[in-house]
Amino acid sequence: MCVWAGAPMNAQAQSLQYFAFLPVVMKPCPVHSFIQDGGMEAGAPNPHWFTSSSQFSDVLDDSPVPAAHTGAWKAWMGGDNSVTEVISQTFAIPAGVTQFTLRYWVWIDTQDGAGGDTLAVQLRNASGGVIATLDALSDASTIPTWTERVVTFTAPAASALQLAFVAQTDALDPTSFFVDDVSLNAVCS
Ligand SMILES: [Ca+2]
Ligand SMILES: [Ca+2]
Numbered sequence: 001m002c003v004w005a006g007a008p009m010n011a012q013a014q015s016l017q018y019f020a021f022l023p024v025v026m027k028p029c030p031v032h033s034f035i036q037d038g039g040m041e042a043g044a045p046n047p048h049w050f051t052s053s054s055q056f057s058d059v060l061d062d063s064p065v066p067a068a069h070t071g072a073w074k075a076w077m078g079g080d081n082s083v084t085e086v087i088s089q090t091f092a093i094p095a096g097v098t099q100f101t102l103r104y105w106v107w108i109d110t111q112d113g114a115g116g117d118t119l120a121v122q123l124r125n126a127s128g129g130v131i132a133t134l135d136a137l138s139d140a141s142t143i144p145t146w147t148e149r150v151v152t153f154t155a156p157a158a159s160a161l162q163l164a165f166v167a168q169t170d171a172l173d174p175t176s177f178f179v180d181d182v183s184l185n186a187v188c189s
Contacts, residue, residue: 033183034091034100035163040073040180051075054084069105069146069180077167078117079176088164090126091184093155099187102134102151102163108143110175115140117168117175123155124162131156139175146180152187 036048044051044060051059061076068074077085102121110117121135134151137143155161163184167177 031185033185034093035089035182035184036091038104038182039068039071040075041071043073048089049075050086050088052086054082055080057083057085059085059087066107066109066176066178069107069178071180074178074180075165077119077165077177077179078169078174080174081169082171083167083169085167086164087179088124088128088162090160090162092160093158094186095159097186098157099154100152100184101187102153102182102184103148104165104182105146105148105180106137106143107146107178108137108139108141108175109178110139110173112139112170112173112175114173116170116172117177119177119179120166120168121149121151122164122166123153124164125158126160126162128162128164131161137177139173146178 037046040046040049040060042048043062044058046060049060053059059075059077060073062072075087077087106119115138117139119137120133122130123132123134124130132153134153135149165179169175
């Protein structure tokens with residue numbers, strides 16, 4: 001890429017017209033996803049994903065029905081009343097990278113519909129403090145089959161951050177939030 005930095009001052013100066021071609025330094029763009037095992041195929045217990053459940057149930061699941069988006073494993077969050085379930089992963093960031101594109105596949109199977117069962121996708125600092133909610137879904141979101149979500153966001157400069165999916169259900173009419181194939185890539189100019 002070049003930048004035109006010169007222009008004639010007037011007609012008499014046209015013979016002095018010049019152009020300066022300035023180099024634009026392009027930083028290498030990491031092409032890999034910062035999230036490891038985005039498809040959760042390493043199973044449970046998982047070396048990359050932290051999981052927690054208020055009911056002590058397994059969050060990562062390889063049941064053939066309902067089927068994962070790809071492979072055998074997926075996250076199955078919720079599925080019962082009054083439950084909080086989380087999957088999260090802390091990832092390292094190369095210096096200077098602050099813009100990201102998050103992609104993940106989600107499917108919401110609900111007996112509710114009033115909006116009280118929620119799935120929040122959170123950007124957290126490495127200690128787990130919430131920085132931003134990147135995506136917010138609920139049982140009122142109509143996602144009756146595997147659907148890809150794409151979120152582009154700017155993060156604060158940091159050497160490490162955490163991505164978390166947090167599902168919470170209310171006391172009536174359960175909702176299952178299924179998540180699979182999570183990827184997080186740098187956005188480069
Ligand atoms: Ca999978
Ligand atoms: Ca509910």
